[in-house]
Amino acid sequence: MSHDHSKLIRMATQMAQFFTSQPDRPAPEAVAAHINESWSPRMRQDFVDQIRAGAEADPIVREAAAFVRLPAA
C-alpha cells in the first residue's frame, strides 16, 4: 500500500498555488525543491509514481515531478 495518493497531490497543489505567484524562479522547480527539502524519500517516490501513472494534477505539479529527487534504487 502506498501513501494516500490524493493527499500528496493535494499538498503539492497547495505548494504550486503559492509558488506560482513568486517571481524568483519557475514554479515547478520551486515546488520540487520544497518537496525535496521536506518530504521523505518514500513520499517522493509515491508522488512521482502517481504522476507517472497518470494521476490527475495541476500542470505545475505534473511538471514539478520531473525535478523531484528520487532515492537511489
Add this chain to the structure above:
Amino acid sequence: MKDFIIPDRDMGTPAVKSDVTVNLLVDGIPVSVPAGTSVMRAAAVAGISVPKLCATDHVSAFGSCRLCVVQIDGMRGLPASCTTPVAEGMVVHTQTDEVAQVRKGVMELYISDHPLDCLTCAANGDCELQDMAGAVGLREVRYEPGKNHFARRDAEGPNPEYRPKDQSNPYFTFDPAKCIVCSRCVRACEEVQGTFALTIEGRGFDSRVSAGLASDDFLSSDCVSCGACVQVCPTATLIENSVIQIGTPEHIVKTTCAYCGVGCSFDAHMRGEEVVRMVPSKDGKANHGHSCVKGRFAWGYATHRERQTQPMVRERITDPWRVVSWDEALDFAATRLRQAQADFGRDSIGVITSSRCTNEETYLVQKLARAVFHNNNTDTCARVCHSPTGYGLKTTFGTSAGTHDFDSVDDTDLALVIGANPTDGHPVFASRLRKRLREGAGLIVLDPREIDLLKSPHMGEGLHLPLRPGTNVAMLTAMAQVIVAEKLYDEAFIRERCDWDEFLAYAEFLMDPRHAPEEVEKLARVPAELIRKAARAYAAAPRASIYYGLGVTEHSQGSTTVMAIANLAMMTGNIGRPGTGVNPLRGQNNVQGSCDMGSFPHEYPGYRHVSDPETRAIYERIWGVELSPEPGLRIPNMFDEALAGRFRGLYCQGEDIVQSDPDTRHVTSALSAMDIVIVQDLFLNETANYAHVFLPGSSFLEKNGTFTNAERRINMVRRAMTPKNGYEDWEVTQLLANRMGAAWTYVHPREIMAEIALTTPSFSGVSYDLLEREGSVQWPCNDKAPLGTPLMHIDGFVRGRGKFVHTEYVATEERTGARFPLLLTTGRILSQYNVGAQTRRTENVVWHPEDILEIHPSDAENRGVREGDWVRLASRSGDTTLRAHITERVAPGVVYTTFHHPTTQANVVTTDNSDWATNCPEFKVTAVQVSPSNGPSDWQEEYRHHSDLARRILPTAAE
C-alpha cells in the same frame, strides 16, 4: 539546589529609568540613584530598610501608611520617604527621636484594629505588620478595646463591622479581619495585572477591600486569580491556602514555569520536598515578578492521585495494562521497535518530542531517532502550532524565531495583535501590554472574535478588525497595499536593509486591484475604511510591534501569513529597534526550544538541513554513527504512512496527540494500525488509550534542564523534589536508547547542554555555568554575543537582506456550504492549558469545567438553540456534542470553542487540511453545522467505551 535562600529584597518603590544621576546622603552613607527615585529606594540601595506598610516595589508609591516618614535637612515636617523623590545633595535621616515617635504612634493605631492571634495566624513568620511592629519598637497599645473590624462579636452581640472570610477562590483566602487597608492589593490588580477587579469601598473607618460589587465574592468578580494581590499583601488578609495548610517555606528553588511560552521565572517556596507556594521571581526577565493563575497556583497536578508512576505494558491496546518493572517495560519497548524495523524497514518507526519537556530531553529524543533508529522520523507538536513561524521567518529574515524580547513592549507605540488572545493564552505578556496601552500605546486587533484585550481598562483607542476565519493573507496584503499606495513605507530602511528592486516588484504585485481593501472587504467582511485606518495607524506609529499567535499559523496559508507579517514590518522599518518587531507568542513552554533542538524531521539543532554534509559530519563525529541525509516524516505524514501500513512504531514523549491533533478519528486509526506505541507521560492521557507501553514521566518540579521561551530566552528548570516515577524524563530516554544499543552515559543535563553547545553554532556560548551566573540568556549566544541577543536583526538581517515574498491569497478548501454553513474556529481559555492534562487535574476546573460553543444570537435563533442547550457540532470529519453559549463576541456565521476537555474532543470535528509549507493543521477554520442535541454523539459513546476499556490496570499480585 538550596542555594537561593534569601528572597529578593523589597526596595519599597519601583526602579526608575533616567539618564540623570542624583547624589545624596542617607544616614551618612553616600548614594547615587537615577533621578526620580524615591528616598525610600535610595535608602534601600544604601542598605537601609525604612519601615513601611503600604509601599512595595511591585507598585508605585501611595503614601498612605505614614510609617516610612524620615527627616530631610532643610525640609519641613516629616515627609514620607516613599513619595518623596531624591534631590541632588539631599541629606536624609531615617531614624531620629521625632521619626521614631511618629512611627510608634502609627503602629499603635494599626495594631489597635488588628487581631493579636499571631501564633496561630497563617502569616506567622511571614507578616510585614508583625515585622514593622518589631522594627519600630512597639511595646504597648494604649487604646481601650472599642469599635473594630476583627472581633466576631463583643459583649453586646455580633460585631456589625466584622466580615467573614471569603473562601470562594480555591487557591487563596481573603480575611477582611486582618486587613490594614494599605491598598497594595488594589494597586497590584491595577498596575501589575491590569484587571481592575479590586477596589476600596467606603471611606475612613468604613474603608474595605472589595472584589467589585457588594454582591461579588472573589470567584464571581472580574478577578482572574493571578495572585498579584496575594503576593503583595503584607498580612494574612490575602494568603495562599497552601500556606494556611502547610506553614511557611524553608527554602527556595528557582525554576521556570511549565505552562505557556512566556516562560515566567518562579521561586518554588519549599518545605522539604513539598511545594508551599510558587512565587514569580522579581528578577525573572520575562515576567518581572508577575504570573497568572496557571503558573502560580495550578501545580497540584504533580501530586494528583491519577498520576501514574509505574511502567506498564500490554500486548494489545484492548488489553488491560500490566504494571511491570522498568527493565521489563524497556525490553518490551526496545524489542518491539527493533522488530518493526526488522519487518518493515529502518524508516518504519519514529518519535514525537515534546514542547513541554526540556531542551535536553527533546535533544535526546531527536538524537534517539537520528542516531539509534538511523532515520530522521522525529517531529514535535510545534508541527501543529508554530511550524509556519519557523518557515516564514527563516525565509524572510533568516532566523526561525521572534525578533524581540518581552521588555520591548515597554517601548512600543502601537501593537498589532493578530490571531492571538494574550489575556487567556499569554496572560503575563497581556498584563505587560495592557500597562503600555494604559500609557497611551495604540492597539489593532485582527481576530474573528472580540478578545478581552480590546476591553482593557483605561486604554486608548483600539481597532478591531473582525475578519472571517481564513482571510488573514488577504487582509494583510490589503494593508500592505494601503501602505504602498499612500507611500507610508520607510524607503530608507528598505533601501538599506532589503532589496529595493525586490520591494518594487512586491509593490507592483500589491497594487493590483484584487488586493484593494474594497475587494478584501468582500472576503473578510471588514469595512475597507477600517482596513485603511488600521494600515495607516500601523505605518504612522514611530515604533510599531506585531504580536501573533496560532490564529496566524494554524491555517492552510499559515506560512504565507507569517511572511505577510514580515513584509509589513520590513516595509515600515519596524525591525531592529526596541518597541518594534515580529513576535510570535508561542503556545507551550518550550515550543521555541523543541524547534531549536532539532525536533523537525528535516533539521538538526540550530535549523540546519539534514542534507547539509557539513552539519551531518559534525554529528557523525560526535555520535559515532552514519546519519541519513533524507528528511523524515512529519506527524501527519507518520499517520498517513501508518494507515498505509509502512509506519509501525512510535515513541511519544509528553504529548497527547489524540486530543491535540486534528481529525481525531484519523489519528486514532493511525495509532491503532501500529505495532508499538510508547507513551511517556505523567498520566494515562488520551494517546495512552492506543499505547502498548506506558513509561511514567516526571513533572517540571522533579527535574533539571532548560526551557526556551518565545523570546529565545533559555531559562533554568531546577529539581525541587525527587521524581515520583524514579527518573527524570531524559534518563528514561537514555535507558530506552541504551536498550536499543546506544551507549549513552549522560549523568546530568548539563552534559547534554554541553553537547548542544559543541554542535550548534547559535548555542556555542551556552552552558549551565553561564545560565547560573546570568539567570538566563537569549540565543544566539556565541563568540559574537557572549551574553546572548535580546534583539535580533539590529544592523542587518541574519539572511543578509530581508526578503519580500509575494503573498497571494488562496482560499482554503474548507468552505461553507449548505451542509456546513458555519465556520468553526478554536482557541483557549485562561484557566486551562492545551489538552488540559495538567490544569484539569487542578482546582482550575472551577473556572472552566467543560468546553463551550460560542454562537452568535442570530445563528442560535435560526437553529432554535437557547443559552446552555446541548448542541451537536458536526463537520465532514466527525461530530461531537457540547453546550452552547450565545454571545456577540463571535460574528454571525462563526462559532468558537476550546479543546481542553477530552469528553468534548473538539478535534473530532477539525479536518486534515494543513499549511502548504509545513503541514501545520488548519485548526482555525472548519465548516460546521450546529443543531440542537439531546445526547452524546456516536463517536463520544464509542470513544468513552474504548477509553474505559483501555484504561484498565490489572491489580498487582500481593508479595
